Amino acid sequence: MTKPKVLISDKMDPKAAEIFAANGCEVDVKPGMTPEELKAVIGEYDGLAIRSATKVTEDILEAATNLKVIGRAGIGVDNVDIPAASARGVVVMNTPFGNSITTAEHAIAMLFALARQIPMADRETKAGEWPKSKYMGVELTGKTLGLVGAGNIGSIVAARALGLRMKVIAFDPYLTADRAVEMGVEKVDLDTLLARADFITLHTPLTDETRGILSAEALAKTKPGVRIVNCARGGLIDEAALKDALDSGQVGGAALDVFETEPATASPLFDAPNFICTPHLGASTTEAQVNVAIQVAEQMADYLTTGGITNALNVPSLSAEEAPKLKPYMALAEQLGSLVGQIATGNISSVAIEVEGAAAELNQKPITAAVLAGIMGRYSQSVNMVNAPYLAKERGLEVSEIRNQREGTYHTLLRVTYVAEKGKRSVAGTLFGSDAPRLVELAGVNIEAALEKEMMYIVNEDTPGFIGRIGSLLGDHGINIGNFNLGRRAATGEAVLLLSVDQPIGQDVIDAACKLESVKRVKGLSF
Structure with missing residues (x-):
């Protein structure tokens, strides 16, 4: 596994570099660079640790193609273009308590x-x-x-x-x-x-x-x-x-x-x-300089190695203790959001994210951000939890959160309800064995399925022989079926079919499937 690479571009206590190295990060200390020099090298780094001298402008961020986090050793972040960082999915942290x-x-x-x-x-x-x-x-x-x-x-x-x-x-x-x-x-x-x-x-x-x-x-x-x-x-x-x-x-x-x-x-x-x-001496004590250097290095290293988010200004905080508990929920949330983004017809005008049962005991903000990251993937290939809320806001997407302490059919449940061209629809999922995401509801139909890398989504009238026909069609195109998941609203009513397959579903397969009797909709899905 490649080590995260961090640049310290301002004068900082040496303990910061020591902490980065001790936590498995490569670190370069290069204070005093000009904006041109910083722009020339910033593309190499996953993290940028600064104080007040470095100005992280939109121009710098455009060159920071691998940057994931900016850490300010101190409280003020006037020298960071936070909207530009957010739009590029870069977490911006500070250390509000060190000084x-x-x-x-x-x-x-x-x-x-x-x-x-x-x-x-x-x-x-x-x-x-x-x-x-x-x-x-x-x-x-x-x-x-x-x-x-x-x-x-x-x-x-x-x-x-x-x-x-x-x-x-x-x-x-x-x-x-x-x-x-x-x-x-x-x-x-x-x-x-x-x-x-x-x-x-x-x-x-x-x-x-x-x-x-x-x-x-x-x-x-x-x-x-x-x-x-x-x-x-x-x-x-x-x-x-x-x-x-x-x-x-x-x-x-x-x-x-x-x-x-x-x-x-x-x-x-x-x-x-x-x-x-006095010349901006508020934080100028030996103790404060050591404290903020240690804190920014610990926070950035934690994010780069475990996903923990502390003192972030543009994304919900996620402590190292919370991260393991939330990780499977966030995986489920992003999958459900991605599913919505792929099956919704036309523009999505609103989305409601509902947590129920055990999920309602957790920090909902990271779950919401993960759902939005999945949904906004339909509009951008460079979307993550940081910039997804901003992209959603730009597109006028109305977002709401619902927390239900009650426990229903499932011990824990996450439901995403969205409004698009064909009205209100919802998808829901749970965790099996505490960490395995499962889809349990799709557009009002109860269905149990793992959302795998490549899938085929079909809505059809439930008629005899349909399963055989779709199996034959995929066989004729050399596509192997991994798992087969079927749900329907009522006997001989509308059915939903989710197939996991070994390769992406091409347009030729979709066109052929659409010609089958009783088929209403066909879509290739990727997760």
């Missing part, structure tokens, strides 16, 4: 630095001055801290701030009331936070919704003299508006570790009063 404590501690350090104006006092003292009366600070104790974003890093900042006897309020659309109580913070809307906070610190990713969240309009709503810290992402604050607010005194101080454009070698903010900045 959480480090970044949170940097934010707290910035709070102290702002409150006591430490950098300015340090600079003037070293210049031979003694500005003791010039720098009058404020205490953090008793002040209100407003968190914009209360996720992993925000929650750590909240805990540290509460330890400093600050009152903490938080704006986060995803923060539940129970979680707010658990954190010891008060959940508020953004306008309330702006009006009440003595200090504001940002801990949210940069998205279309959060870009410029502290705009000129928002800064005008703040409590006069508020102090602002941003150790999250550049672009969350309108920097020109912040400069004006610092000059007017509406904002009493600001500390930025991140800028809209980096490296920020020049900025109007540098001349603003009570402004502190």
